[in-house]
Amino acid sequence: MANTFFITGTDTEVGKTFVTRALMQAGKEAGKQVLGYKPVASGCELINGELKNEDALALQAESSIKLPYAMHNPYAFAPAIAPHIAAEQAAEPIEPARITEGLARLKETTADWIFVEGAGGWRLPLGQGRFLSDWVKKEHIPVILVVGARLGCINHALLTLEAIRHDGLVVAGWVLNRADAHMSHYEENAATLKALIKAPFLGELPRLTEEEISTAVSYIDPAPLLK
Numbered sequence: 001m002a003n004t005f006f007i008t009g010t011d012t013e014v015g016k017t018f019v020t021r022a023l024m025q026a027g028k029e030a031g032k033q034v035l036g037y038k039p040v041a042s043g044c045e046l047i048n049g050e051l052k053n054e055d056a057l058a059l060q061a062e063s064s065i066k067l068p069y070a071m072h073n074p075y076a077f078a079p080a081i082a083p084h085i086a087a088e089q090a091a092e093p094i095e096p097a098r099i100t101e102g103l104a105r106l107k108e109t110t111a112d113w114i115f116v117e118g119a120g121g122w123r124l125p126l127g128q129g130r131f132l133s134d135w136v137k138k139e140h141i142p143v144i145l146v147v148g149a150r151l152g153c154i155n156h157a158l159l160t161l162e163a164i165r166h167d168g169l170v171v172a173g174w175v176l177n178r179a180d181a182h183m184s185h186y187e188e189n190a191a192t193l194k195a196l197i198k199a200p201f202l203g204e205l206p207r208l209t210e211e212e213i214s215t216a217v218s219y220i221d222p223a224p225l226l227k
């Protein structure tokens with residue numbers, strides 16, 4: 001039976017996908033078969049008649065098992081906006097049951113670890129008064145938080161952790177990602193986060209150049225996930 005982890009972040013564009021890929025690579029290095037799942041994606045382009053999202057394509061590429069794109073990304077909306085608004089515009093309501101069905105199909109494979117990447121931050125509206133966090137709660141999925149290191153991230157990180165725990169979920173770990181290479185007093189902020197966040201620390205990723213991207217996995221310690 002696969003272990004499933006939900007990847008959330010302190011905001012959009014903080015490195016959820018970037019870190020998920022590194023986590024997947026760390027899983028493979030630990031001998032795990034891994035799959036990535038992006039249930040709800042906005043900011044998609046039409047490729048061979050199918051709307052595809054760069055996050056979902058990245059997770060598909062990193063997956064150990066080759067599956068059709070649609071199994072990685074059931075909801076793909078073209079505009080790079082809040083998905084619930086895109087869904088309304090497309091007259092395609094986001095149904096949690098379909099997200100569940102997609103995850104169930106991935107669990108039928110030989111995957112050991114399934115990483116589910118959210119969109120935006122923890123409280124992502126799906127429309128009809130529902131949130132993606134409601135689905136995570138219903139599925140009882142442990143959560144990994146990606147903290148994007150930028151001014152204001154301490155508040156965002158602590159409030160996100162409060163919300164995850166208020167929703168009754170386990171924080172399986174957290175990663176500090178250098179989202180803003182120019183953040184001032186980075187080391188002091190990192191020390192503050194490490195002191196305040198009571199959850200397994202899975203690693204700290206510096207801002208990597210294109211040439212260094214393949215080293216991202218070396219900054220991840222998956223040990224807390226292997227327990």
Ligand SMILES: Nc1ncnc2c1ncn2[C@@H]1O[C@H](COP(=O)(O)OP(=O)(O)OP(=O)(O)O)[C@@H](O)[C@H]1O
Pocket residue numbers: 009011012013014015016017018019055118119120177178179205206207208209
């Ligand atoms: N540590 C890093 N070093 C270099 N580039 C990074 C790093 N972290 C993130 N990036 C780049 O910053 C951009 C935003 O990262 P990413 O797409 O992973 O954010 P995200 O949280 O997944 O965004 P979204 O909410 O849209 O899913 C991407 O181009 C990514 O490759």
Ligand SMILES: C[C@H](N)[C@H](N)CCCCCC(=O)O
Pocket residue numbers: 012013041042043079080081082083119120121123124125
């Ligand atoms: C388009 C962007 N990159 C993300 N995929 C979607 C971000 C949704 C944010 C919703 C919100 O909290 O305001």
Ligand SMILES: [Mg+2]
Pocket residue numbers: 016017018055117
């Ligand atoms: Mg992403």
